Amino acid sequence: MFGNRKIFKVPVHQKFSYKPMHYDPRKEELEERLRTLTELQRDDIAGAKSRIASGLRSGYLADQTYRQQQIxxxxxxxxxxxxxxxxxxxxxxxxxxxxxxxxxx
The missing domain is CATH 1.20.5 (Single alpha-helices involved in coiled-coils or other helix-helix interfaces)
Structure with missing residues (x-):
């Protein structure tokens, strides 16, 4: 009647996979720059939006006097x-x- 069924549930150990890696900040920075460049070079609407947004960000951050005047x-x-x-x-x-x-x- 109870065949394979158990009354109490026995806890199962957790399984995980650990892949050790080395963090290289220069490589991460290079990959980030490449990712932004490929996003900027796309010809669709999302690429145009990202180009406009990056231009606004760079212009806004470059001119501190304008920011101070606005504040x-x-x-x-x-x-x-x-x-x-x-x-x-x-x-x-x-x-x-x-x-x-x-x-x-």
């Missing part, structure tokens, strides 16, 4: 928005809060 501009916009919100909040509290307290009484 400064965005920080000024944030400061301007915060100041406007503070002034608006101050006006709302000073002008409309007394009227609202009179209305609720």
């Amino acid at each position: 400064r501009r965005s920080n000024l916009v944030i400061v301007g928005v915060v100041i406007m919100l503070l002034v608006l909040g101050y006006l709302l509290l000073n002008v409309y809060l007394p009227e609202l307290t009179k209305f609720t009484e």
Whole structure:
């Protein structure tokens, strides 16, 4: 009746294959450069996208003054928005809060 079936499951050891390898950073860098070059040289849409993206990245990273100007501009916009919100909040509290307290009484 129980023939080949067992009541308890016996754990099985884990099997893995280990292939020792040597890490060569120069070879890895060369393979990465070759992979990016072959991707850039493709004639399909993905190749065109990667060429455009790499051009944008290289231009963006090359001109640090442009990046600093953009950061400064965005920080000024944030400061301007915060100041406007503070002034608006101050006006709302000073002008409309007394009227609202009179209305609720």
